[in-house]
Amino acid sequence: MKNLIQSYAGVPTPAFLHIEKVKLPPLSNSIVTTKDIPMKSGKLVLDQKFDSRTIPVDLAIIAPTEDEFFETQSQLAEWLFHKTPQPIIFSERPNVTYYAILEGGTDLDRISRVGKGTVNLVCHDPHGYGTTNTVAIDLTKDATPLINLGNMETSPIINFTMNKNVTDLFLATPNEALYFGEPFDPTEKTPVDLSPTIMNDGCSTLQNWLQVDTWSVDGGVLRGAGVSTNGYSFGQGSTDGKTDYGTASGLWHGSSAVFSLDHAVQDFEIEAEIHFQATDKKQKGRIEIYFLDSSNRKLGKMAMRDYDSGLDNPIFECRLGAMNEFNKQIQNTYGAKKGVFKNFHGVIKIGRRGRQWHTFIAKTDGINDYTARDYKTITDTWNKFSSSKVAKIQIHFAAYGNDPAVDQIRIDNIKVDEFLTKTGNQVNYTFKKNDKIMIDCETGDITRNGIPAMNTLYIGSEWLKIDKGVTGITVSDISAIKEGTIKFTERWL
Secondary structure, eight states, rough: OOEEEEETHHHHHHHEEEEEOOOOSSSEEEEEEEEEETSSSSSEEEEEEEOEEEEEEEEEEEEGGGGGGGHHHHEEEEEEEEOHHHHHEEOOOOOOEEEEEEOOOOEEEEEEEEEEEEEEESSSSSSEEEEEEEEEETTTTTEEEEESSSSOOOOOOOEEEEEEEEEEEEOOOOOOEEEEEOOOOOTTOOOOOOOEEEEEEEEEEOOOOOSSSSOOOOTEEOOSOOOEESSEEEEEEEETTTTOOOTTTOOOOOOOEEEEEEEEESEEEEEEEEEOOOOTTTEEEEEEEEEEEOOOOOOEEEEEEEEOOOSSOOOEEEEEEEESSSOOEEHHHHHTTTTTTTTTTEEOOOOOTTTTTEEEEEEETHHHHHHEEEEEEEEEETOOSSSEEEEEEEEEEETTTTTTSSSEEEEEEEEEEEEOOOOTTTESSOOOOTTTEETTTTTTTTEETTTEEEEOOOOOOOOOOOOOEEEEEEEEGGGEEEEEEEEEEEEEE
């Protein structure tokens, strides 16, 4: 006989377990928010939503023998118990997934090797979820058609890459609209790029870089074959076909190179695309990117390094000031847990606006997706790190002591943006060419190049919903988008 529950937490219903009855209500409890209207009968309905859905399950377990009853109970407990809601699929609705967690007791009435009882699985998200669809944004028309086969509206996740600079842009369904930027009168104001890119080096040549062997690096010395390029990335150079970091006992040792900006910048963001991958847990290594003033004084740095000889645990570090002066470490993280940044390919950033600094790290996964993200801001309350302008970028690759070096350490791109101050008749570009935008209409998150960007959203916008049936999402200027996707999961009452 087919079990009423096909699987829970991805595990099929065990053979010893018989689901006798599942009470899946057609709807969870409806909660209606109302408001009294003075001098009028009745109430005004403000909102309606669904409460958690409780699913009583009548079940029976049949142990192989009486002596194995408690062991079978233990197996049932293992199948039922989870610390977070788990996917549950019912045999009569195999294309819909709910997310439930056990609540309440699990008492069983026992007769010989058979136990019977009722447990409650609670869906605090009362909706069921069907197929997840990813639709490419149609670049040939203003609206991208969508088909939602669920029986209720659902919230999309929209990713796209910009094709040009824009001051404003909107996306809309027949009922809602998200507006970015703000309209302006072109006879009164002029659109400008207030965050121009002043350096964007694809690491294909060292022509504009000065190889240095007498400059300082934190806790180390400059050794080895120098910085090299393979035509698309920088890394440590080789001698006789082998990567050569030189030698130094108990110190970091490797090479360094310096790039001089065409002018010093006050407010800025430095972004580097890096690759950091070890093939053995004993390997150690680091990439460091310093930013310096015109006198070669270090103003700070960002780095990825692994100095753990027993685990593959790269750490992202950002510091303001030089090591031998007053300084402040503003980032020193393994991510959500140790090992998150192993096999790292992604971007690291550090920047300043006035006295506020920000740092960012993310693995890259596909065209628009960032994973293992970490974004942090800090204000220079010490007033020590906000006056000097950045004039040079110094990169450094290193191994440590006599330990084996991390196999793959490279920089694929380095970019510096300058932040300018807007004057009264200027309008800044809201999005720029090649910006990667993510809009999650379920969580209310908006990111630009992985960094929160809620400040780009115009007041009065509404999060988009995809109605059941055939609908579409309109883009105000489809030529502004290079490529993108609309992702949504069908929802069921």
